[in-house]
Amino acid sequence: MLLEVEDLHVSYGKIAALKGISLQVGAGEIVALIGANGAGKTTTLKTLSGLRTVAAGRVRFRGEDITTMPGHRRVRLGLCQVPEGRGLFPGMTVMDNLAMGTYTRGRADPADLQRVFDLFPRVSERARQAAGTLSGGEQQMVAIGRALMSRPELLLLDEPSMGLAPKLVAQIFSIIAEINRQGTTVLLVEQNANQALGLAHRAYVLETGRIVVTDTGQALLGDPGVRAAYLGGPPPG
Amino acid sequence: MSILWLSLGFGLVTASILALSSVGLSLQFGVTNYINFAYGAFLSLGMLLTWTLTRPLHLPFWLGAALTIPICGLVAVVVDRVVLEPFVRRGGNLLYLLIVTFGLSLILDNIMQAAWGVGFFRFAVGQGADLHLGPFQFTVAQLVIIGVAAAVMVGVHLLLTRTRLGKAMRAMSDNPALARVSGIDTKRVTMSTWFLSGCLAGAAGIALALNIVSFQTTSGDDLLFVVFAAVILGGIGQTYGAMLGALVIGVVTEVSAVYVGSAYKSDVAFLILVVVLLVRPQGLIPALGKA
Ligand SMILES: Nc1ncnc2c1ncn2[C@@H]1O[C@H](COP(=O)(O)OP(=O)(O)OP(=O)(O)O)[C@@H](O)[C@H]1O
Ligand SMILES: [Mg+2]
Numbered sequence: 001m002l003l004e005v006e007d008l009h010v011s012y013g014k015i016a017a018l019k020g021i022s023l024q025v026g027a028g029e030i031v032a033l034i035g036a037n038g039a040g041k042t043t044t045l046k047t048l049s050g051l052r053t054v055a056a057g058r059v060r061f062r063g064e065d066i067t068t069m070p071g072h073r074r075v076r077l078g079l080c081q082v083p084e085g086r087g088l089f090p091g092m093t094v095m096d097n098l099a100m101g102t103y104t105r106g107r108a109d110p111a112d113l114q115r116v117f118d119l120f121p122r123v124s125e126r127a128r129q130a131a132g133t134l135s136g137g138e139q140q141m142v143a144i145g146r147a148l149m150s151r152p153e154l155l156l157l158d159e160p161s162m163g164l165a166p167k168l169v170a171q172i173f174s175i176i177a178e179i180n181r182q183g184t185t186v187l188l189v190e191q192n193a194n195q196a197l198g199l200a201h202r203a204y205v206l207e208t209g210r211i212v213v214t215d216t217g218q219a220l221l222g223d224p225g226v227r228a229a230y231l232g233g234p235p236p237g
Numbered sequence: 238m239s240i241l242w243l244s245l246g247f248g249l250v251t252a253s254i255l256a257l258s259s260v261g262l263s264l265q266f267g268v269t270n271y272i273n274f275a276y277g278a279f280l281s282l283g284m285l286l287t288w289t290l291t292r293p294l295h296l297p298f299w300l301g302a303a304l305t306i307p308i309c310g311l312v313a314v315v316v317d318r319v320v321l322e323p324f325v326r327r328g329g330n331l332l333y334l335l336i337v338t339f340g341l342s343l344i345l346d347n348i349m350q351a352a353w354g355v356g357f358f359r360f361a362v363g364q365g366a367d368l369h370l371g372p373f374q375f376t377v378a379q380l381v382i383i384g385v386a387a388a389v390m391v392g393v394h395l396l397l398t399r400t401r402l403g404k405a406m407r408a409m410s411d412n413p414a415l416a417r418v419s420g421i422d423t424k425r426v427t428m429s430t431w432f433l434s435g436c437l438a439g440a441a442g443i444a445l446a447l448n449i450v451s452f453q454t455t456s457g458d459d460l461l462f463v464v465f466a467a468v469i470l471g472g473i474g475q476t477y478g479a480m481l482g483a484l485v486i487g488v489v490t491e492v493s494a495v496y497v498g499s500a501y502k503s504d505v506a507f508l509i510l511v512v513v514l515l516v517r518p519q520g521l522i523p524a525l526g527k528a
């Protein structure tokens with residue numbers, strides 16, 4: 001397993017946000033984490049990238065225990081997060097944002113840059129512009145592009161479709177599929193459960209800090225309970 | 238006419254001192270996101286340390302100044318680690334931190350008064366000969382101040398644009414959480430920033446003392462509000478804005494002193510600030526990143 005999370009507890013002061021979750025992500029998979037607002041999805045990703053400290057439990061990445069490893073060292077291991085909202089540096093140019101992806105490795109490899117531009121042609125047209133002046137969709141592309149520049153083993157995406165028009169959502173999801181085909185493992189947090197389950201090999205459903213269901217994406221799409229709670233009604237037909 | 242040129246020259250000197258101090262304050266604000274009211278104490282510390290090293294301890298002036306600057310930097314790092322960082326770690330409400338730095342400024346001033354006493358100090362070096370440069374007239378000391386400030390501004394520009402530390406500082410000021418998940422060791426960058434900020438304050442203090450010739454234990458605080466004016470005028474947390482704000486405030490206050498009297502310099506500084514902020518509430522150079 002690329003990532004193994006075992007009985008993870010995380011709190012904000014007295015409020016327990018994660019009450020013992022366990023999950024695994026295998027190399028090459030797309031795994032989705034879905035759940036209502038406040039379920040603890042963002043907290044899970046922040047803990048994996050080292051922004052939150054762990055109260056109890058263990059996180060192993062590529063066999064190494066990284067539970068207490070400082071966040072800035074996890075990038076080198078191949079763990080890269082695209083945070084919720086616009087995960088970029090708004091005052092920096094698009095180019096500088098992409099360059100920040102290779103901060104731990106030094107210079108950016110032209111091949112990595114070419115790969116990002118191939119995935120997101122729009123980004124290359126905006127290269128010299130301050131990232132904060134781009135449209136929401138373009139910003140999300142830069143945010144994902146920055147993460148790809150770090151050559152992640154595991155990409156942690158926190159609601160990449162948030163606030164985007166349906167057409168753009170479909171585009172972002174197909175790009176995530178393409179990134180995965182090129183060999184990057186993805187842990188995807190989404191509100192947009194329908195599309196996320198359609199894309200994911202496997203998925204976990206999080207409810208107030210606990211994992212309540214896990215199965216393949218397709219099985220969960222057909223699960224009546226999941227449909228009622230997260231997909232807005234019974235299966236079509 | 239010649240009085241105008243003379244005051245314009247003074248303006249450049251004041252602008253240089255303001256630029257050194259505002260950039261130091263602004264860099265630290267950008268990275269840590271709270272205003273340091275104790276900054277004036279670091280200016281005072283720069284003056285007093287240089288005085289001690291060069292008067293009672295008889296070091297040559299350049300050596301005293303060269304030693305003072307990194308010591309101020311180190312003191313700033315220690316103050317951050319021991320006093321401020323614990324508040325930040327506790328989920329630092331920015332308002333608390335403001336009050337903490339305010340209290341810190343009182344404490345540091347009192348420590349310095351206990352150590353150096355209250356009174357007037359002056360460096361062993363004077364202002365040097367008067368030199369005429371075109372229509373301007375400067376003393377040697379004033380030319381050194383302008384030269385050092387210009388060199389430091391170029392240095393800060395190169396630091397921010399060409400070095401890993403500079404990129405990390407810009408990234409942290411833009412989006413601290415993303416900076417961390419991008420692999421930036423934010424603790425180290427914060428410490429480096431405090432060091433730089435302390436060094437710049439120390440250098441600005443020495444320049445101020447040279448320029449006003451005779452200074453007191455807490456003379457740094459007298460400049461602090463004008464420094465704030467320059468920083469806010471430029472667009473808070475914007476390093477290049479701080480440079481521009483320093484230039485505008487420095488030149489306009491000195492030139493206006495000819496017409497309205499030098500007692501009103503700070504009033505003029507704040508008048509400029511108010512007028513500019515009415516037209517451009519985000520300062521001369523608005524930040525894209527800051528909320
Ligand atoms: N900084 C914080 N301080 C205190 N409580 C917090 C903080 N951040 C999150 N929480 C709480 O932790 C719980 C989980 O929050 P989290 O942001 O992980 O949810 P989420 O599943 O990402 O929700 P959403 O879909 O709205 O993004 C919530 O109850 C939230 O109120
Ligand atoms: Mg969330």
